[in-house]
Amino acid sequence: MAEPVLEVHDLRVTFDTEGGLVPAVDGIDFSVAAGQTLAIVGESGSGKSVSSAAVMGILPSNAEVKGEVLLDGRELVGLPSDELRKIRGNDIALVFQDALSALNPYYTVGWQVAEAYRLHHDVSKKAAFQRAIELLDKVGIPDAARRAKSYPHEFSGGMRQRVVIAMALVNDPRVLIADEPTTALDVTVQAQIMQLLADVQEEFGTALVLISHDLGVVAEVADDVLVMYAGRAAERGTVRDLFHRAAHPYSLGLLGAMPRIDVPPRPRLTTIPGSPPSPGSIKTGCPFQPRCAYTERVGERCITERPELTPRPGEGDHEAACHLGRRPEAVV
Amino acid sequence: MPDILWFIIRRLLATVLVMLALSLAVYLIFYAIPADPAHLACGKPCTPDRLEQARHFMQLDQSTIQQYLNFLKGIFAGRTFGEGAAAVHCNAPCFGYSFPLARPVTTLILDRLPVTASIAVGAAVLWLIIGVSLGVVAALNRGRPLDRLAVGVALIGVSTPSFLLGLLAILVFGFWLNMVPVNGYVPFSESPVDWAWHLVTPWLVLAVLQAASYIRLTRAQMLEELNLDHITTARAKGAGEARVVVTHGLRGALVPIVTLFGLDLGGLLGGAILTEKVFSMQGLGELLISAVGQLDVAVVVGVTLFSAFLIIVANLVVDIVHGALDPRVSHG
Structure with a gap:
């Protein structure tokens, strides 16, 4: 595998709230190389978005970030805010989930894309606006020169998401973090946006971190997958490892909950019983244990001992955090 | 901008009708009083x-x-x-003739207007600056001593009657410290320095009292605004904190602030009754109060209608400015 652009080691994020310290991300590792796509998968509250915000350094002030975030080998955690500011939006850019709320309603989209450019380049407003039009055109906004003067509310959802992507790409970032970029969109538009991201990646060799709970999208575009559960890594590996050799009961549960047309129809989709634990509520044992169908087979260990990531058969570095030694058979 | 033009024309026509109804009501009320x-x-x-x-x-x-x-x-x-x-x-x-003062009401109002306008506009500029900046500071320091201080000042300001603060200011700065003149008005055309010198105490008194509601409003708006997703976008783009707060945060909080400001200023231009009385300035408020004492119905009706007219105009201006400030508002 190529040299990673972004490497994250033992990332921990703790929120200091009125109810005490809440660990939202509890030691995760991942890396992504130029032109590659890493998908981070998990339910709401599993720490996916917090991890990406931590990498960007845009968490609220009550969050404490520990661990290493290396961009081309340069440590970002603990950098002075001024240095970080130069990296944000320039080397690492973020595509948000909800483009309507991510855009400022009071400024034209051209202005907003141009602002992102001006923040990192010493150019005239006019030149920046030209650059914005160029990018809006590149992401497929028709009649970009005219539409650049429109406000966000004058665009459709898909077009707005293109604007947000243009804003993220305007500085040719090394890493693009897309936080559920298609969740708020129609299925047909979703495909267009994913295609756009793939095109961009091919053209610029951008490393893409895709945060998603849409396993269909993940199967299509990702090279590597990180499955997160309760702020920790449940499983990671290549996309084929996950879809063909999933080793963690949670991954199996996610796969089982996904509708498929390539297998004989089941009477109904399987679901994972229960709901994800609130961060920090499970102190000992496996965080997935209360919802796990395999606990009885393993026994006491699931309750007393926290499973660490251990190697599993597969391509490259397939790992899962589960006490089940071998790949579990699906339990129906 | 033909839309906005039609909007203004429609509103002005409506204003004429409102003024007619209002004048009839005021006329009937004041002519129904039993005194002759x-x-x-x-x-x-x-x-x-x-x-x-x-x-x-x-x-x-x-x-x-x-x-x-x-x-x-x-x-x-x-x-x-x-x-x-x-x-x-x-x-x-x-607009009627004042027999006790032997002058047409129109002339009386136009004579007194510069005094009231001088007090109102000067104070308004001050309270806007004080209120908005303290409000922003409070929001940025939410829950910390600076916030508590600003909120406390606002509470005192809201609850203090203007005559009390006015008299205290005259006592302390006028008599004890002998820093400022205690009463009287010098027209701007005569001596701009003396004009400002005589007005500085009433300006400050009014500004301190009025700023209170602006501190509260700005604080609440900013807290709401700074929580929005597009603020995170601005940070993710690499915008510095000052730019995030002012260009992206305050911009959104501006609409309600401008609305309140327009209505307050419109109301105050109709006569700052207590302030004029305390500082012995011959403004519209003072004209109205002495007219009531002398049963000078023509003046009472004239000044009341004029004040009402100012408030209607302020509303119109606020609506127009609102449309200019928020691209999502249309006057169609």
């Missing part, structure tokens, strides 16, 4: 003959509706009271 203005004009001793003469001269012997129609006619055509050498002319636009 002619009695005061007649002097002592007042023979029935002279009283009748005065009533006729002041056109009080006509029916109330006829008097109202005369009033309306006077606005466009002017009025003449009495005949021959003793006749009194009130040129169009005539």
